[in-house]
Amino acid sequence: MAAVAEGSASAAAKEVEYQAGVQKLVDLLSKLNPAAKEFVPSSAAASSPPKKALSADAPVFDYHSIGGGNGGAKDSAIGAGFYAGNQHRRRGNVYINQGRRRSNDRSRRAEREDSIRRTVYVSELDHTVTEERLADIFATCGQVVDCRICGDPHSVLRFAFIEFSDEEGAKTALNLGGTIFGFYPVRVLPSKTAILPVNxxxxxxxxxxxxxxxxxxxxxxxxxxxxxxxxxxxxxxxxxxxxxxxxxxxxxxxxxxxxxxxxxxxxxxxxxxxxxxxxxxxxxxxxxxxxxxxxxxxxxxxx
Known part of the structure; x- marks a missing residue:
């Protein structure tokens, strides 16, 4: 019995010694850098593509900061500032372009609204009324810039848009509602659209x-x-x-x-x-x- 106990104690001691050796080896290996030159085969180094240079907009990362040292933290802060600066410039350019587009859109919208205010809508035109005749009649209200008859030329329910050079002409033209052009009295209303936007x-x-x-x-x-x-x-x-x-x-x-x-x-x-x-x-x-x-x-x- 004493011999058996002594053999068990010896086996346990060897197991403890073995585990300690394994742990020591793990600790040693964990401190090694697998990317170090001595661990990279020469064949792999020769076939690997060259590293690309970082662009001006690429984020800068500092590997020293992983260790938590003061130098690493300082370099990391500089890198973060550089990256944030580039991001800010990109966002600034986007805001400027968006602002210009909004300004152009507002300008075009204002021109379209001005054109609408100078335009009247004439409905219930019969087929005998021509653009030339219609423009001549409405020229008594002001200078006609454009006149466009729409709809089926053979229909008695055609309509037209007439644009004047100013709003006063369009307002005066509203008084012609009920006037007989051809065979029917026409309706004249303020237009809700411009005649045709220029390409x-x-x-x-x-x-x-x-x-x-x-x-x-x-x-x-x-x-x-x-x-x-x-x-x-x-x-x-x-x-x-x-x-x-x-x-x-x-x-x-x-x-x-x-x-x-x-x-x-x-x-x-x-x-x-x-x-x-x-x-x-x-x-x-x-x-x-x-x-x-x-x-x-x-x-x-x-x-």
Whole structure:
């Protein structure tokens, strides 16, 4: 029995010694850096891709701070500040761009609302009423900038939008409600929409284009038999030298339109007084243009 007890004590002592050795080895290995050069095989080091340089916006992390030393904490704070600074600059640029977009949106919304206030809605038009005739009638209320009849041309329930150069003209036009145009009395109400928004890609973008717009007028109700040279001659005799002109038309509409650019802004201003004058066989309507004449258009002088 004594021999058995002595053997058990010896085995327990060896187990304790073994466990202590294992723990010592674990503690030793835990202090080693597996990424150290001496632990990386030469073949793996040769095949690994080169490290990429950090970009200016990349966050900076400090590995010294893992140990909790003062130096590590200081470097970590600097890295955090650098990262936060870059984040702040990025957010600042986003805020600036968003502010510009909101400002542009407000400006476009204000222009659209102004156009709506200058526009009236005319309903219950019969098929005998033309845009030219309708514009002539409402011109007694103020200068008509644009007139657009919508709906089935063969229907007796067509409607139209008429835009004036100012709000006073639109308010005066409301008094024409109940007037018989063709065979039916029409209704005239304040419009809830503008006639047609101008495509943004055609709007002036540079200072030169804005200056061109100041020298340009938009003409409608031009007789289809009138040539480009005749339009040029008409405006030059009354208003001054024309630098560029574009005459447009199609097989659907009975009249044509034109964009006329003058050498001087005074010519464009004077041309507004030509609205209602006969060009060919029809009274032309002239209003300020919202877009410049495209440079690709040939110079005037050809038909």
């Amino acid at each position: 943004p890609k055609f709007l002036p973008r540079t200072e030169d284009e804005k200056e061109m717009v100041m020298r340009t007028v938009y003409c409608t109700n031009i007789d289809k038999m009138v040539t480009q040279l005749a339009v040029k001659t008409f405006f030059e005799e009354l208003c001054g030298e024309v630098s560029r002109l574009r005459l447009l038309g199609d097989n659907v509409h009975s009249t044509r339109i034109a964009f006329v650019e003058f050498v001087h802004a005074e010519g464009a201003i004077m041309s507004l007084n030509c609205s209602g004058m006969i060009l060919g066989t029809l009274p032309v309507r002239v209003s300020p243009s919202k877009t410049p004449v495209k440079p690709r258009v040939n110079r005037v002088g050809s038909n």
